Amino acid sequence: MEIVSRVLSGDRRAVAKLITMVESFDPRAERALSELFPSTGNAHVIGITGPPGSGKSTLVDKLTLRFRDQGKSVGIIAVDPTSPFTGGALLGDRIRMNEVALDKEVFIRSMGTRGHLGGLATTTRDVIKVLDAFGKDVILVETVGAGQSEVEVVKTAHTIIITEVPGLGDDIQTIKAGILEIGDIFVVNKADREGADNTARELETMLSMNRYENGWKPPIVKTVAKEGKNVGELKEHIDSHLKHLKKSGELKKLRKEKTREELFDILRENIELYIKDHMCEKRIDDIIEKIMRCEMDPYTASEKILEPIKKD
Amino acid sequence: MEIVSRVLSGDRRAVAKLITMVESFDPRAERALSELFPSTGNAHVIGITGPPGSGKSTLVDKLTLRFRDQGKSVGIIAVDPTSPFTGGALLGDRIRMNEVALDKEVFIRSMGTRGHLGGLATTTRDVIKVLDAFGKDVILVETVGAGQSEVEVVKTAHTIIITEVPGLGDDIQTIKAGILEIGDIFVVNKADREGADNTARELETMLSMNRYENGWKPPIVKTVAKEGKNVGELKEHIDSHLKHLKKSGELKKLRKEKTREELFDILRENIELYIKDHMCEKRIDDIIEKIMRCEMDPYTASEKILEPIKKD
Numbered sequence: 001m002e003i004v005s006r007v008l009s010g011d012r013r014a015v016a017k018l019i020t021m022v023e024s025f026d027p028r029a030e031r032a033l034s035e036l037f038p039s040t041g042n043a044h045v046i047g048i049t050g051p052p053g054s055g056k057s058t059l060v061d062k063l064t065l066r067f068r069d070q071g072k073s074v075g076i077i078a079v080d081p082t083s084p085f086t087g088g089a090l091l092g093d094r095i096r097m098n099e100v101a102l103d104k105e106v107f108i109r110s111m112g113t114r115g116h117l118g119g120l121a122t123t124t125r126d127v128i129k130v131l132d133a134f135g136k137d138v139i140l141v142e143t144v145g146a147g148q149s150e151v152e153v154v155k156t157a158h159t160i161i162i163t164e165v166p167g168l169g170d171d172i173q174t175i176k177a178g179i180l181e182i183g184d185i186f187v188v189n190k191a192d193r194e195g196a197d198n199t200a201r202e203l204e205t206m207l208s209m210n211r212y213e214n215g216w217k218p219p220i221v222k223t224v225a226k227e228g229k230n231v232g233e234l235k236e237h238i239d240s241h242l243k244h245l246k247k248s249g250e251l252k253k254l255r256k257e258k259t260r261e262e263l264f265d266i267l268r269e270n271i272e273l274y275i276k277d278h279m280c281e282k283r284i285d286d287i288i289e290k291i292m293r294c295e296m297d298p299y300t301a302s303e304k305i306l307e308p309i310k311k312d
Numbered sequence: 313m314e315i316v317s318r319v320l321s322g323d324r325r326a327v328a329k330l331i332t333m334v335e336s337f338d339p340r341a342e343r344a345l346s347e348l349f350p351s352t353g354n355a356h357v358i359g360i361t362g363p364p365g366s367g368k369s370t371l372v373d374k375l376t377l378r379f380r381d382q383g384k385s386v387g388i389i390a391v392d393p394t395s396p397f398t399g400g401a402l403l404g405d406r407i408r409m410n411e412v413a414l415d416k417e418v419f420i421r422s423m424g425t426r427g428h429l430g431g432l433a434t435t436t437r438d439v440i441k442v443l444d445a446f447g448k449d450v451i452l453v454e455t456v457g458a459g460q461s462e463v464e465v466v467k468t469a470h471t472i473i474i475t476e477v478p479g480l481g482d483d484i485q486t487i488k489a490g491i492l493e494i495g496d497i498f499v500v501n502k503a504d505r506e507g508a509d510n511t512a513r514e515l516e517t518m519l520s521m522n523r524y525e526n527g528w529k530p531p532i533v534k535t536v537a538k539e540g541k542n543v544g545e546l547k548e549h550i551d552s553h554l555k556h557l558k559k560s561g562e563l564k565k566l567r568k569e570k571t572r573e574e575l576f577d578i579l580r581e582n583i584e585l586y587i588k589d590h591m592c593e594k595r596i597d598d599i600i601e602k603i604m605r606c607e608m609d610p611y612t613a614s615e616k617i618l619e620p621i622k623k624d
Contacts, residue, residue: 033609260600263600264584272619288568291571298574298575298578
């Protein structure tokens with residue numbers, strides 16, 4: 001496909017167009033991704049999540065500058081699954097640092113929710129693939145919040161950074177308990193604020209309850225992203241984590257897991273499309289009416305719908 | 313099935329056993345649910361969600377007493393999707409009010425996360441069906457937090473109550489923006505705390521931006537659940553909402569939507585089981601290895617896997 005060769009030759013506009021195709025479920029996107037696939041697998045994908053107001057975007061900008069200093073090209077994907085109902089893209093309205101936004105070696109894309117469960121992680125995965133094939137050395141996936149869909153999004157990354165901020169109180173901690181287990185590096189940002197040491201200590205206590213069977217103990221870094229303070233240290237931890245993944249064989253394991261998840265996600269989506277294509281809306285409506293009149297239960301209905309698919 | 317007739321005849325132990333079967337994906341559960349199905353559709357299902365510490369459980373207990381005063385039997389399902397990784401059930405450890413817990417006409421069940429996306433809503437739906445067939449007039453589904461999986465859980469209800477609490481700050485408001493659109497009734501609990509009027513006003517402002525095309529304007533109730541203050545008023549709003557659903561025809565529309573969602577969820581799950589049954593792990597592993605060596609892309613792999621299913 002023409003768009004694929006354009007992406008591979010470094011055409012930014014082709015990249016933007018292909019991502020739009022991916023986001024809008026254009027049927028040509030899958031063929032393009034299929035052709036792009038052999039050119040992927042080179043980028044280091046870094047996921048960053050944490051509560052709103054913890055300064056993730058500033059952190060991403062400052063990290064980007066560090067990677068650029070090293071001559072690495074960077075892709076940034078900012079995902080906002082805050083509202084599963086309106087499709088609003090909060091992060092899209094945000095203005096990035098000029099230094100980052102105007103750099104031709106940095107590609108930035110904002111994504112709002114697609115409104116269906118699990119879909120956001122799939123789309124993120126596909127956008128990562130486009131930027132990977134486009135030749136980005138580092139891809140930063142930034143997502144707001146700490147709910148289950150955000151977890152699914154950051155789990156597309158090789159290295160997961162969780163940001164915290166002093167003074168958000170106990171309630172937030174409770175919400176976030178589930179996310180601690182997936183973090184590779186923890187950041188207490190806005191560390192010039194009162195309570196930063198406390199927050200770091202709390203994190204340490206919570207983390208000490210986890211077991212690290214893969215040989216990596218997540219470090220906790222105190223940063224003041226706005227002033228660039230300790231961003232260099234954070235960058236070093238990111239590099240160390242990648243080295244650890246490669247050396248320990250974890251990277252291969254991680255890639256295998258992720259490939260499996262992706263394969264099953266694609267299978268699910270394809271089967272759903274297949275059912276919708278092979279059954280007219282009218283028949284589905286009839287079955288729903290029958291269920292509502294209690295003439296059929298949904299389990300039997302599902303069997304009936306799948307019968308011809310399994311046989312013909 | 314024997315367990316079904318026992319549930320229908322009011323045997324509490326059979327209900328508890330069937331719910332455990334549902335939770336543990338016992339293959340007999342589906343047959344039982346299928347047999348139970350004609351006896352469902354009578355309960356008023358009420359969902360309650362909100363941030364941790366907003367007093368949902370106390371509110372649920374006090375509401376239960378009100379429904380019991382009216383002679384209605386009550387089922388309570390407490391769902392905790394906080395941690396998608398550990399499977400811990402926070403609410404399960406909580407001790408309910410004695411008055412509620414010892415009442416033979418009240419059935420209480422705590423549920424932790426099942427660890428897979430979307431699964432918690434399906435399980436909740438099935439447990440609701442068991443309690444519905446068991447003869448409960450009112451089923452209260454209580455879930456902590458306000459992420460996407462919590463939203464999916466409360467969306468199983470006919471009437472959705474969102475609880476707020478004074479003084480949680482702006483960050484929480486941002487996280488919760490997406491949930492406002494699904495609330496039928498809003499509660500500012502712990503309204504004896506400073507800032508309750510402010511929180512109610514903020515809610516009102518945020519709600520005023522929504523359009524209500526179905527003719528129901530969500531009321532905001534200030535309660536002090538611990539003292540039972542205004543719980544009666546809340547109960548009246550719940551009853552009014554049910555009346556509104558019935559009178560406006562919204563209940564039928566709602567039931568149709570929910571039936572459709574459920575049918576497709578069951579279809580998805582059954583297809584996945586079918587694939588896993590019809591493909592040995594070895595072949596799936598081979599395909600994953602090929603994808604990792606870039607000899608095949610996941611889209612083509614998915615087509616290859618589905619080919620025999622679509623044909624044979």
